[in-house]
Amino acid sequence: MAHLPVNHPARPFLRVLAGAVGLYVLVFGIVGLLETWGQSFFERGDTWVLGLKTNPAFSVLSIVAGLVIVGGAIYGRNLDHIINLYGGAVFLVAGLAMMTVLHFDLNVLNFSLSNCVVSFIIGLVLLHAGLYGKSGSPEQAEAEERLRRGALRPEQREQVVREENPLSDRDESARPA
Numbered sequence: 001m002a003h004l005p006v007n008h009p010a011r012p013f014l015r016v017l018a019g020a021v022g023l024y025v026l027v028f029g030i031v032g033l034l035e036t037w038g039q040s041f042f043e044r045g046d047t048w049v050l051g052l053k054t055n056p057a058f059s060v061l062s063i064v065a066g067l068v069i070v071g072g073a074i075y076g077r078n079l080d081h082i083i084n085l086y087g088g089a090v091f092l093v094a095g096l097a098m099m100t101v102l103h104f105d106l107n108v109l110n111f112s113l114s115n116c117v118v119s120f121i122i123g124l125v126l127l128h129a130g131l132y133g134k135s136g137s138p139e140q141a142e143a144e145e146r147l148r149r150g151a152l153r154p155e156q157r158e159q160v161v162r163e164e165n166p167l168s169d170r171d172e173s174a175r176p177a
Contacts, residue, residue: 003144003147003148004131004132004134004144005132005134005141005144005145005148006134006135006136006140006141006144006145007134007135007136007138007140007141008132008133008134010132011132011133011134011135014128014129014132014133015073015076015080015129015133016073017125017129018069018072018073018080018084018125018126018129018130018133019069019070019073019074021069021122021125021126022065022066022067022068022069022070022072022073023066023070024050024066024122025062025065025066025069025122026062026063026066026067026069026070027050027066028049028050028052028054028059028062028066029058029059029060029061029062029063029064029065029066030059030063031049031050032047032049032050032052032054032055032056032058032059032062033056033059033060033063035047035049035054036054036055036056036059037056039055039056040056041055041056041057042055042056042057042108042109042110043055043056043110044107044108044110045110047110051114051118052112052114052115052118053110053111053112053114053115054110055109055110057108057109057110058109058110058111061109065087068083068087069083069084069087069126072084072087076135077135078133078134078135078136080129080130080133081130081133081134081135082130083130084126084127084129084130084133085126085127085130085131086130087123087126087130088122088123088124088125088126088127088128088129088130089123089127090123091119091120091122091123091126092119092120092123092124092127093123094119094123095115095116095117095118095119095120095123096116098111098115098116098119099111099113099116102116
């Protein structure tokens with residue numbers, strides 16, 4: 001299993017940063033929806049808001065994404081960790097997918113190259129916040145740090161994994177190679 005630090009010192013800053021990114025996405029969506037009100041849902045017009053092209057579909061999608069990201073940042077408790085990890089991946093994949101269809105009729109969200117770049121930046125910020133945003137008890141943080149440094153013996157490592165994830169009762173030796 002990959003090492004994801006628990007209670008990293010940068011966690012509060014990254015949580016605020018992810019919240020700010022979510023707030024930008026939310027404000028962009030709201031302003032974009034107000035600017036594109038009355039257009040067809042998948043309009044491919046020339047409407048620019050906060051430096052990005054938009055249409056009603058992209059604005060509504062941005063409002064939903066912004067609410068989810070801001071909600072996760074406010075709530076915390078590892079929900080933000082999961083939202084940021086998956087949200088970062090979604091923004092990266094969306095930016096790449098929209099870059100491939102920029103000049104075709106499949107560009108239903110009215111993306112431009114600047115939208116793709118901003119999507120990549122948002123995705124990287126969220127992914128970074130997700131990777132360092134895991135929280136846990138001080139005991140879990142200490143066990144994770146000892147595991148990372150290799151200070152645990154294999155049988156101790158299994159105990160730490162079971163304590164962190166009680167659903168993983170499978171025997172390590174029974175796993176296929």
